[in-house]
Every structure is written in C-alpha cells, then in structure tokens.
Amino acid sequence: MTPTSAEAGGLAGAPPLPAHPDPQLDAVLDSGLPHELSHALGGPFHLLLPERFDANAAAFEDVLREAGVEGRVYYAKKANKAAVWMDRCALSGRGVDVASAGELRDALGHGVRGEDVVVTGPTKAEGLLRVAVLQGCLIAVDAPDELESVLAQARAVARPARVLLRRLPPAQPHSRFGFDDGELEAALARCAQAKDAIVMEGFSFHLSGYDPLLRAESAGELVELCLKARVMGLRADRISIGGGFAVDYTDAEHWERFLREQRPEHYHAGKSFASGDFYPYHSPVAGPDALRTVLAADGLAGRLREAGVQLLLEPGRALLDRAGCTVFRVQGVKNRSGYGIVTVDGSSLSLSEQWFNSEYLPDPVLLPAHERQGEPYAACVGGATCLESDMVTWRKVRFPTRPAVGDLLVYPNTAGYQMDSNESPFHELPLPPKIVLDTAGGTTRWRLDRHPLA
Ligand SMILES: Cc1ncc(COP(=O)(O)O)c(C=O)c1O
Structure with missing residues (x-):
C-alpha cells in the first residue's frame, strides 16, 4: 500500500532544500533529452555545461580587473575529472592546478601548456x-626535503625549476601543509644559493574553510614575505591563495530553516547528522564575490599593486558552480512506515559527499517518465x-x-x-558517462566527454 499524504504528514516539517532556480537547465530537463540519454546509456550519467565553467572563470577574472590586480585563475583539476574542462582551459589560456602525474598528463594531453600549470599537493612523486x-x-613546494628533490630534478635535466614556497599558515598551525617559519627562512637561503637551478617566484598557502578575511x-603576510625575499635577490613576484571560494547552492531562508x-x-533509519558536518550550502558571499571581499579586506588589492605582486587563484568547486548535474533512473520504489525507499540505477559513489559522514543536501528533482497526478510522497534514495x-x-x-x-x-x-571523486566500478557497474551539453548557437547538442574510440 502507498503511504498517503496523511501518512507522510508526519514529515510535513521535513525541511526542503531546493537548489537555486536554473531556468536554462530546466529547459534541458524538460526537453525530454534526459530520458533519451537514460534509455541510450542504460545507467546513470552526468550532464556537463561547459559554458558555465567559462563564465565562472571570467567572473573571477573580472573581479581581478576591477580591483586593478594582476593575477590569474588556475582550475583545481581535482574537483572534476572531465576532459572538457581541460579543453576549455587550453583554448582560453587559463591555468590548471594539478596534484598528480595523471592530472598533469591529462592537462598537457589536452593542450594546456606546461607554463600554465601549477603543481600542488604535499610532497610530490x-x-x-x-x-x-x-x-x-x-611547483608549489611543500617541505624542505621536497625542495631538495626539486633541486635535484632541475640539475638532472639541466632546466631551472619554477617554484613557490608554501607557507604553513600561522592561523592554522595544525595543518599538515607547508613550511613553518624557521623552515621557510632556511628555504629562502637555499633558493638564493641555488639560483642556477631554482627560480623562486613567490609563496603560497593552503587554508581550510571558506573565510575570505583569513585569506586576505x-x-x-605573503606580500611582505615577497618583499623580504627580493632583498635576497629572489624574484618573488606572485602569491597563490589556493581555492576555497564557497559555492552558494540554496537561499538563506531554506538553509536556515533546514x-x-x-x-x-527526517532521515532513513533515524540517521543523525550534526549541522556543522554539512557543507555550508548557503553562503551569503560566494565565488567571485568572495574574491572581491578578499581583495577589499586589509587594503589587499592596493598592497598587491604597490608591491608588484600577482595574485594566483586555484578555485575548483567555484568554477564548477551550476556546471553539471547527475541523473539516475528510478529502478524501484518500496514503502516503509510513513515514507518510501526509492532505489536508483547507480550508487552513492556518484555523490561523494555521502562518503564523508555527511549528506549532499540540494533536493533531487523528479522527472516523471509520464505525466501523472498524485499526492506528495516522502522518500529516501538508495543505490x-x-x-x-x-x-x-x-x-x-x-x-x-x-x-x-x-x-x-x-x-x-x-x-x-x-560526481566523480569517489566513483569506482563497484559491483562491476560501469562508471556513469559524462555528457557534454553544447548550447552555443541557441540549440542544444550533446556528446560524450571522452569518446571511447578516441
Ligand atoms: C592547493 C589547493 N588548491 C585548490 C584547491 C581547491 O579548493 P576549492 O575547490 O575549494 O576551490 C584545494 C582544495 O583542497 C587545494 O588544496
């Protein structure tokens, strides 16, 4: 028996969390294309909207321009593995932030030039x-021994290495990333001594969280370090503040109520989540606006200009804001007391938040196969x-x-x-393909992100 709205009424207070309206995506969803693709592909899939990626990157660049600050955007590749982002960066000349040999190969293979790549991550292979x-x-160098490895590689291949020194931020002293102040002093001396093999271009940091003021x-502090390093004859003309520009998924009212x-x-099996363990799905200041706040705080824009220091950014999530969605097909529906369990044709490996003792909260949208009337129905979703x-x-x-x-x-x-941080072919289920939507010229065409025969 189907629970009626009265039975589901116990859930009347279950707070909804709709994503911000997206009329352009809604038009695609209403066009029947997702059903066609589900039929053709026979499993879950991801839709990608590359124009959004370009627009997000351009919005960050606009903020730099408005503030009169020289700088550049590097896409943090870890945030999504699709090839299309590399194609877009290669064509636009935007940078890419990689943290592994595979990521570097992919970037170079898609035409991103080496000089447009920043290599981050802790002690690198x-x-x-x-x-x-x-x-x-x-190369963002993370530790004294890594600096020695970079030096050895540079000498072995007879090419100077371009480096940033990553500083352990005093505001987050327990971070595992970066040089402490004593190590940094020694590293600067080492760079000054090894100018034949190292071009010390500046500094970077990795900050957890999304606080713009802490970033500013x-x-x-890194600008001051650049000035100090220049006294030692080092180039030190750029700093990288990494990523961590929040994404605003939903509005304040829904988020606060939630x-x-x-x-x-409100959860299957009485599962409990601490509110603090959720990603902040609403941020009053997000994406490019967060960069604007960083640049305005402490007169940072002016300090960068005066010191002739470029600002490098490595946003991941924020460049992908509204640039994709994930589509599952309903494979079964069963009733429990007062709610239902929907089983879909994929798994939570395609929604990686579920693997961090947390929950991806923006509401999934139901696209019925056929129009029909019915009562509201509350359900969780299983893989x-x-x-x-x-x-x-x-x-x-x-x-x-x-x-x-x-x-x-x-x-x-x-x-x-x-969509793809955690995906694996568990149960020998194929990895969900990524479908690139090309909406240029007013029509919507689709293609596979990576062609199996290419
Ligand atoms: C060095 C570095 N750059 C960029 C990023 C991207 O962060 P986000 O996706 O939050 O912008 C991270 C994330 O951990 C990082 O460690």
Missing part, C-alpha cells in the same frame, strides 16, 4: 616533479548495491508525487567534487 620541471610548470590576512529543524526522524550504507540520500525528500520505475532523479549542481 619524483616522476611528477621531473615532468613538471621539464614542462616549465610552477594570510595573503597580506539547520534549525533537521532531526533524525543499486548490496551495501546497507549506500544511500544516495538518507533524507526523506518530499517529492510532488510517488516516484515510479522509469522516472528520473536529477541531483543539481554536482560537478564540484560530487
């Missing part, structure tokens, strides 16, 4: 450092695996009608870290 030096990439303060009201009864914990959504989401086999569920705004 020798092979990665060698290719990075050979290709003229900028830490950036100001945080206030959410409780274990098609044998794992009890494989829940794509633990929350009992209120759908406008009871989902049915063949309907689609669309998870909005998943390009940033959700």
Whole structure:
C-alpha cells in the first residue's frame, strides 16, 4: 500500500532544500533529452555545461580587473575529472592546478601548456616533479626535503625549476601543509644559493574553510614575505591563495530553516547528522564575490599593486558552480512506515559527499517518465548495491508525487567534487558517462566527454 499524504504528514516539517532556480537547465530537463540519454546509456550519467565553467572563470577574472590586480585563475583539476574542462582551459589560456602525474598528463594531453600549470599537493612523486620541471610548470613546494628533490630534478635535466614556497599558515598551525617559519627562512637561503637551478617566484598557502578575511590576512603576510625575499635577490613576484571560494547552492531562508529543524526522524533509519558536518550550502558571499571581499579586506588589492605582486587563484568547486548535474533512473520504489525507499540505477559513489559522514543536501528533482497526478510522497534514495550504507540520500525528500520505475532523479549542481571523486566500478557497474551539453548557437547538442574510440 502507498503511504498517503496523511501518512507522510508526519514529515510535513521535513525541511526542503531546493537548489537555486536554473531556468536554462530546466529547459534541458524538460526537453525530454534526459530520458533519451537514460534509455541510450542504460545507467546513470552526468550532464556537463561547459559554458558555465567559462563564465565562472571570467567572473573571477573580472573581479581581478576591477580591483586593478594582476593575477590569474588556475582550475583545481581535482574537483572534476572531465576532459572538457581541460579543453576549455587550453583554448582560453587559463591555468590548471594539478596534484598528480595523471592530472598533469591529462592537462598537457589536452593542450594546456606546461607554463600554465601549477603543481600542488604535499610532497610530490619524483616522476611528477621531473615532468613538471621539464614542462616549465610552477611547483608549489611543500617541505624542505621536497625542495631538495626539486633541486635535484632541475640539475638532472639541466632546466631551472619554477617554484613557490608554501607557507604553513600561522592561523592554522595544525595543518599538515607547508613550511613553518624557521623552515621557510632556511628555504629562502637555499633558493638564493641555488639560483642556477631554482627560480623562486613567490609563496603560497593552503587554508581550510571558506573565510575570505583569513585569506586576505594570510595573503597580506605573503606580500611582505615577497618583499623580504627580493632583498635576497629572489624574484618573488606572485602569491597563490589556493581555492576555497564557497559555492552558494540554496537561499538563506531554506538553509536556515533546514539547520534549525533537521532531526533524525527526517532521515532513513533515524540517521543523525550534526549541522556543522554539512557543507555550508548557503553562503551569503560566494565565488567571485568572495574574491572581491578578499581583495577589499586589509587594503589587499592596493598592497598587491604597490608591491608588484600577482595574485594566483586555484578555485575548483567555484568554477564548477551550476556546471553539471547527475541523473539516475528510478529502478524501484518500496514503502516503509510513513515514507518510501526509492532505489536508483547507480550508487552513492556518484555523490561523494555521502562518503564523508555527511549528506549532499540540494533536493533531487523528479522527472516523471509520464505525466501523472498524485499526492506528495516522502522518500529516501538508495543505490543499486548490496551495501546497507549506500544511500544516495538518507533524507526523506518530499517529492510532488510517488516516484515510479522509469522516472528520473536529477541531483543539481554536482560537478564540484560530487560526481566523480569517489566513483569506482563497484559491483562491476560501469562508471556513469559524462555528457557534454553544447548550447552555443541557441540549440542544444550533446556528446560524450571522452569518446571511447578516441
Ligand atoms: C592547493 C589547493 N588548491 C585548490 C584547491 C581547491 O579548493 P576549492 O575547490 O575549494 O576551490 C584545494 C582544495 O583542497 C587545494 O588544496
């Protein structure tokens, strides 16, 4: 028996969390294309909207320009593995931030030039450092022993290495990344002594969280370090403040209500989540506006200009804002007391937030296979695996009608870290393909992101 709206009424207070409206994506979803693709591909898939990526990167560049600050944007490749982002960076001349040999190969293979790549990540593998030096990439060096490895590689291939020294931020002294102040002093002396093999271009830091003011303060300190390094004859004309520009998925009203009201009864199996463990799905200051705030704080823009220091950014999530979504097909629906369990044709490996003791909260949207009337129906969403914990959504989401086999569920705004960070062919299920939507010229065409025969 189907729970009626009265039975689901116990969930009337289950707070909805709709993603921001996206009329352009809605038009694609309403066009019937997702159903066609689901039929053709026979499993879940991801839709990518590359124009959004370009627009997001351009918006960051506009903020730099408005503030009169020289700088550049490097896409943090870890946030999504699709090839299309590399193509876009190669064509626009934008940079890419890589953290492994595979990521570097992919960037170079798609035509991104070595000099447009910054290599980050903690102590990097020798092979990665060698290719990075050979290709003229900028290397964010994380530790004293890594500086020695970079030096050795540079001498071995007889090419100077371009480096940034990553400072352990005093504001986050327990971070595992970067040189402490004593190590930094020694590293500067080492760079000054090894000018034949090292071009010390500046400094970087890795800050957890999304606080623009902390970024501004830490950036100001790096500007001072550049001035100090120049006295030692080092180039020191750029700093990298990494990523960490928040994405605003939903509005303040829904988010605040959700945080206030959410409780274990709203989740399958009484699962509980601490509000502080969720990504901040609403941020009053996000993306390029967060950069504007960073530049305005502490007169940072002026200090960068006066010191002739360029500002490098490595946004991942923020460049992918609204640039993709994930589509599952409903494979079954069953009733529990007062709610239902929808089983979809994929798994929570395609929604990586689910693997960090957290939940991807923007509401999935139901695309019925056929128009039909019905009562609102609350359901959680499970994956098609044998794992009890494989829940794509633990929350009992209120759908406008009871989902049915063949309907689609669309998870909005998943390009940033959700769709492919954790995917694996578990159960020998194929990895969901990525479909690139090309909306240039007013029509919508689609293609595979990586062609299997290419
Ligand atoms: C060095 C570095 N750059 C860039 C990023 C990207 O961060 P986000 O996707 O939050 O912008 C990270 C994330 O951890 C990072 O460690």
